[in-house]
Amino acid sequence: MKRYIAGVESTAHTFSVSVVSSEGEILSNAKSVYKPPEGAGIHPFEASQSHISSAPAVLTQALEGSGVGLGDLSAVAYARGPGLGPCLRVGAVVARTLASSLGVPLVPVNHAVGHIELGCLLTKTVDPVVLLVSGGHTMIIAYAGGRWRILGESLDLTLGQLLDQFGRHHGLASPCGRAIEEAASSSRNYLRLPYAVKGNDVSFSGLLTASKQLLDGGESFSDVSYSIQETAFAMVTEVTERALAFTGKREVMIVGGVAANIRLSQMMSTMSARHSARLTATPLEYSGDCGAQIAWTGWLAYKSGVSVPVAESGVTQSWRLDNVDIAWRD
Ligand code: AMP
Ligand code: MG
Numbered sequence: 001m002k003r004y005i006a007g008v009e010s011t012a013h014t015f016s017v018s019v020v021s022s023e024g025e026i027l028s029n030a031k032s033v034y035k036p037p038e039g040a041g042i043h044p045f046e047a048s049q050s051h052i053s054s055a056p057a058v059l060t061q062a063l064e065g066s067g068v069g070l071g072d073l074s075a076v077a078y079a080r081g082p083g084l085g086p087c088l089r090v091g092a093v094v095a096r097t098l099a100s101s102l103g104v105p106l107v108p109v110n111h112a113v114g115h116i117e118l119g120c121l122l123t124k125t126v127d128p129v130v131l132l133v134s135g136g137h138t139m140i141i142a143y144a145g146g147r148w149r150i151l152g153e154s155l156d157l158t159l160g161q162l163l164d165q166f167g168r169h170h171g172l173a174s175p176c177g178r179a180i181e182e183a184a185s186s187s188r189n190y191l192r193l194p195y196a197v198k199g200n201d202v203s204f205s206g207l208l209t210a211s212k213q214l215l216d217g218g219e220s221f222s223d224v225s226y227s228i229q230e231t232a233f234a235m236v237t238e239v240t241e242r243a244l245a246f247t248g249k250r251e252v253m254i255v256g257g258v259a260a261n262i263r264l265s266q267m268m269s270t271m272s273a274r275h276s277a278r279l280t281a282t283p284l285e286y287s288g289d290c291g292a293q294i295a296w297t298g299w300l301a302y303k304s305g306v307s308v309p310v311a312e313s314g315v316t317q318s319w320r321l322d323n324v325d326i327a328w329r330d
Helices: 044-066 085-102 111-123 158-169 177-186 204-217 221-247 262-275 291-303
Strands: 002-007 015-022 026-033 073-081 104-110 128-131 138-144 147-153 251-255 276-282
Touching: 002 044, 002 085, 002 111, 002 177, 002 276, 002 291, 015 044, 015 291, 026 044, 026 291, 044 291, 073 085, 073 111, 073 276, 073 291, 085 291, 104 111, 104 291, 111 138, 111 147, 111 251, 111 291, 128 158, 128 221, 138 221, 147 221, 158 177, 158 204, 177 221, 177 262, 204 221, 204 291, 251 262, 262 276
Parallel strands: 002 073, 073 104, 128 251, 251 276
Antiparallel strands: 002 015, 015 026, 128 138, 138 147
């Protein structure tokens, strides 16, 4: 019998609710994205206030839009972490309230695992090396022995933060990745920037400083955008290649908001082809944060017996994905 589960995402700028079926159909995926003022970063309290005001409409849209009756929901999942405390708490309250009022189990989900599992579902990927590149993460990940393992990561800024902070320095409003991609597409003038791969980790802080200095020194936004993309994407592609060679896996998957970038896909595609590995990327609509990631992963967790009593359903701001037992994979 087909079952249904709702999922609530609220780790950072996005408040989103989705209903999915046990067969992997996404029946609704309503969202509202908090936009900070131009030139400013995400302010956790302001973002949480935005989530509070958009929650009723997003919830109604997701539940009514799914065509599934409230009484047909088997469980409610929520993103327990990692993320910004005030934002996480809004999602947790909404999910707790819904689960308690329906008398169904509450299922905590790790946000990063959510990105990966929805990516696997939508791209029919089974056992990939994952490049997770978003506002909150830059990690190279592969599954082994009951957990998603981190094979490399950023030692400082995430790739999303690098692009957003660079864009904000130019006066753009966050998120800036799309605007930087557009500006980069009209340049082929590579300006030398620091390339920092340390072991299988990357570091973006020197790259950010040098890129800002180039802008301040009068170089064009389009040339610096091109150069920052070429440098940062080559760094993450190099460490993904090493993880692929090391694990011998045959699939590579890009997930997270930066997966939308075409130049990143091109570099990753050339690299994957060298190893005869299949490259997939989460479709644009689902590559950024969304409730469907939480609902689908919530379903996988719920069917393997994961749930949490409402009284113990806190949030965990720092929750590394290699601490999460994955009972549904072998
Ligand atoms: P997420 O945290 O997964 O929602 O991803 C958000 C991040 O993705 C932000 O840092 C955006 O700037 C970035 N992003 C979105 N679209 C693009 C793009 N086309 N190219 C590069 N980065 C992007
Ligand atoms: Mg994310």
